[in-house]
Amino acid sequence: MKRGLSRILLITLSLSFILPMMMVLIWSATVSWPFPEIFPRGFGLRGFQEIFRPGSPALYSLLTSIRISIIATLLTLGITLPGGKALGIYEFPGKSFIKIFVLAPLIISPVAIGMGVHGTFIRMGLTNTELGVVLIHIVPGIPYGIRIFTNIFELVGEDLEEQGKVLGAGSVQTFMHITLPTVIPGIISAGSMIFIISFSQYFLTFLIGGGSVQTFPLLMVPYIQSGDRLMAASYSVVFIIVALMVLLAIEKTLRLYYRKQSGIAGVFYSRKKVRS
Amino acid sequence: MTEVKLQNISKIYNGEETVKNLNLKVNKGEMISLLGPSGSGKTTTLKIIAGLVEAEKGRIFIDGKSVDHVPTQKRGAVIVFQDHRLFPHMTVGGNIEFGLRMQRVPKEIRRKKVQEMLKFVGLEAHGGKFPGEISGGQKQRVAIARGLIVSPKVLLLDEPFSSLDQRLKEEMRSFIVDIQRTLKITTILVSHDKEDALVTSSKIGVMFDGELIQYGTPEELYESPKSLEVARFFGEINEVPLIKTEEDVIHTVLGAFRKKGTLQGFEKGSKLLLRPEAVTLSKEGNDYSSDPGIPGKITNRIYAGEKTYYEVEVEGLRIKASVLGRGIWQVEDSVEIRTLEASLIVCRGKEADNTMGAHNEKE
Ligand SMILES: Nc1ncnc2c1ncn2[C@@H]1O[C@H](COP(=O)(O)OP(=O)(O)OP(=O)(O)O)[C@@H](O)[C@H]1O
Ligand SMILES: [Mg+2]
Numbered sequence: 001m002k003r004g005l006s007r008i009l010l011i012t013l014s015l016s017f018i019l020p021m022m023m024v025l026i027w028s029a030t031v032s033w034p035f036p037e038i039f040p041r042g043f044g045l046r047g048f049q050e051i052f053r054p055g056s057p058a059l060y061s062l063l064t065s066i067r068i069s070i071i072a073t074l075l076t077l078g079i080t081l082p083g084g085k086a087l088g089i090y091e092f093p094g095k096s097f098i099k100i101f102v103l104a105p106l107i108i109s110p111v112a113i114g115m116g117v118h119g120t121f122i123r124m125g126l127t128n129t130e131l132g133v134v135l136i137h138i139v140p141g142i143p144y145g146i147r148i149f150t151n152i153f154e155l156v157g158e159d160l161e162e163q164g165k166v167l168g169a170g171s172v173q174t175f176m177h178i179t180l181p182t183v184i185p186g187i188i189s190a191g192s193m194i195f196i197i198s199f200s201q202y203f204l205t206f207l208i209g210g211g212s213v214q215t216f217p218l219l220m221v222p223y224i225q226s227g228d229r230l231m232a233a234s235y236s237v238v239f240i241i242v243a244l245m246v247l248l249a250i251e252k253t254l255r256l257y258y259r260k261q262s263g264i265a266g267v268f269y270s271r272k273k274v275r276s
Numbered sequence: 277m278t279e280v281k282l283q284n285i286s287k288i289y290n291g292e293e294t295v296k297n298l299n300l301k302v303n304k305g306e307m308i309s310l311l312g313p314s315g316s317g318k319t320t321t322l323k324i325i326a327g328l329v330e331a332e333k334g335r336i337f338i339d340g341k342s343v344d345h346v347p348t349q350k351r352g353a354v355i356v357f358q359d360h361r362l363f364p365h366m367t368v369g370g371n372i373e374f375g376l377r378m379q380r381v382p383k384e385i386r387r388k389k390v391q392e393m394l395k396f397v398g399l400e401a402h403g404g405k406f407p408g409e410i411s412g413g414q415k416q417r418v419a420i421a422r423g424l425i426v427s428p429k430v431l432l433l434d435e436p437f438s439s440l441d442q443r444l445k446e447e448m449r450s451f452i453v454d455i456q457r458t459l460k461i462t463t464i465l466v467s468h469d470k471e472d473a474l475v476t477s478s479k480i481g482v483m484f485d486g487e488l489i490q491y492g493t494p495e496e497l498y499e500s501p502k503s504l505e506v507a508r509f510f511g512e513i514n515e516v517p518l519i520k521t522e523e524d525v526i527h528t529v530l531g532a533f534r535k536k537g538t539l540q541g542f543e544k545g546s547k548l549l550l551r552p553e554a555v556t557l558s559k560e561g562n563d564y565s566s567d568p569g570i571p572g573k574i575t576n577r578i579y580a581g582e583k584t585y586y587e588v589e590v591e592g593l594r595i596k597a598s599v600l601g602r603g604i605w606q607v608e609d610s611v612e613i614r615t616l617e618a619s620l621i622v623c624r625g626k627e628a629d630n631t632m633g634a635h636n637e638k639e
Contacts, residue, residue: 159357159359159361160361160363162323162328162355162361163355163357163361163363164363164374164378165328165347165348165349166326166328166348166349166353166354166355167349167354167374167375167378167422167423167426168349168350168375168378168379168426169349169374169378170347170349170378173378177374177377177378178363181363181365182363182364182365184365258365261365261366261370262365262366262367262370262406
């Protein structure tokens with residue numbers, strides 16, 4: 001009984017992901033597909049040709065998007081990793097208040113936050129700049145980063161860092177060789193989430209970038225709104241593929257770093273050598 | 277070789293004094309133990325020496341120089357923790373190599389030293405494994421090897437045997453004693469097992485509630501403990517019930533003793549203690565000794581292989597006794613108790629303990 005139920009749930013869940021995705025995929029490869037007809041009127045790659053044609057704004061904005069999101073992700077990680085560590089390990093007055101406070105961007109709508117920051121950004125000359133967009137993209141990622149790192153540091157504690165110091169590692173060495181590798185799984189999951197949040201950001205980019213910072217979603221959304229299903233679907237497919245590729249690259253890089261940390265001895269005394 | 281000195285060290289956690297005005301000196305190349313029950317501040321003391329925890333009061337000297345402002349990584353005091361704390365993302369070899377890597381020792385030398393160290397601790401075959409793939413005893417050896425490879429000035433061992441079974445424990449104990457004698461590293465071992473301390477150390481300090489109650493050689497601690505608490509820590513003991521004290525004679529339930537030898541130190545408020553093995557039992561009416569025995573009755577007998585433990589009722593009081601091998605007495609037997617006078621231990625009572633603490637403070 002129970003197994004049957006969980007299987008049904010699993011299938012429903014998968015279908016709810018896969019079906020819309022299939023629709024988008026099919027749409028992106030049609031020539032046209034007027035409403036009441038069941039089958040598209042032929043297939044083609046017009047949408048992709050449009051996106052990848054030389055001089056297309058799409059390619060340029062794709063690069064802008066990747067650049068902005070990667071920088072925003074790095075900055076957010078740079079803030080939330082130490083922040084999560086402090087919340088996860090150390091005791092200090094006002095800790096429980098801060099724990100709730102950093103979740104604010106989840107609770108308060110980004111519209112409100114964006115509006116609140118807008119005035120300040122104008123005064124600082126950050127509106128209509130890529131830097132401004134990067135900075136505002138940090139905000140929605142913070143709760144996720146803090147949450148994940150707080151939980152991880154609550155789990156791993158300070159024990160290994162203490163051991164590292166005792167063995168002669170300075171602060172930077174401790175961080176690079178011990179802290180970072182132990183929280184790599186957290187960096188991967190937090191980093192992926194933060195990247196996706198930034199990469200798919202429309203409203204905050206529009207508000208702060210004012211249209212002069214053209215990210216990929218900024219080009220994509222008008223097609224969806226105007227009902228150009230073919231172009232919207234093609235943009236979506238490119239969006240998904242690029243996002244996946246960047247995530248994969250992030251994960252691979254971090255895993256490589258992790259493996260390198262096993263120490264040269266790990267390379268020299270490889271398992272094969274031990275067995276032989 | 278290095279000398280370590282702690283001077284009036286105090287540490288407060290959440291308003292409570294976890295370490296109280298601790299004074300301790302470890303001579304060059306010496307191995308000592310800190311013994312104490314759980315929560316008595318032993319680990320905290322080690323962390324203070326290594327600089328992982330900052331003391332509110334007091335100073336630490338390594339080789340006569342104050343290290344209060346020297347950060348952990350430059351103190352040269354290595355802690356080997358009870359829970360090993362191996363780096364999970366590094367191989368066994370990588371773990372051992374870590375300290376050398378931090379000192380930026382060239383790769384070739386690192387390789388050679390790691391290999392030597394692996395051999396030294398008998399783990400040549402395991403250098404490429406990850407910590408999750410070796411046994412508890414092996415992890416312990418990796419942790420020790422990882423500490424030794426940086427040639428620490430001071431080695432701090434935090435309950436290194438507590439997670440091992442009896443056989444492995446004995447093996448590791450002699451392993452550590454061997455290393456310590458060979459390398460002559462100044463070592464402080466922390467434990468709550470009296471045997472760890474007695475077997476390995478030239479001096480033992482007993483801690484209760486953050487206070488170093490007594491510090492001396494194993495013989496001193498076992499034979500002349502300063503308090504009943506300390507004596508109890510080193511095994512079962514009888515507090516001999518006193519009847520009255522005269523000018524030069526102490527009258528007790530177990531007979532009268534003259535105030536001479538060790539008993540000279542007996543004063544008002546003192547306690548008289550007796551180890552079970554210093555109580556002899558003999559047949560009632562036995563007259564081999566001119567010294568009259570005290571009649572008693574066996575109320576309990578526990579056979580434990582190398583020893584047999586008895587409880588004897590004397591004038592309504594229970595006295596513990598033990599004999600080597602299989603004791604011939606059974607429950608309900610009537611016996612005579614005699615005391616080896618030279619084995620009586622005199623220690624101060626509770627109030628006297630406090631004055632001793634005050635005395636420490638002045639030092
Ligand atoms: N980081 C800390 N914050 C607050 N209290 C602490 C901290 N570390 C230790 N304590 C407290 O200090 C006291 C002594 O702890 P410590 O770890 O030094 O004891 P220990 O003698 O090593 O005990 P055990 O034999 O159980 O390891 C304990 O009551 C403990 O709760
Ligand atoms: Mg401890």
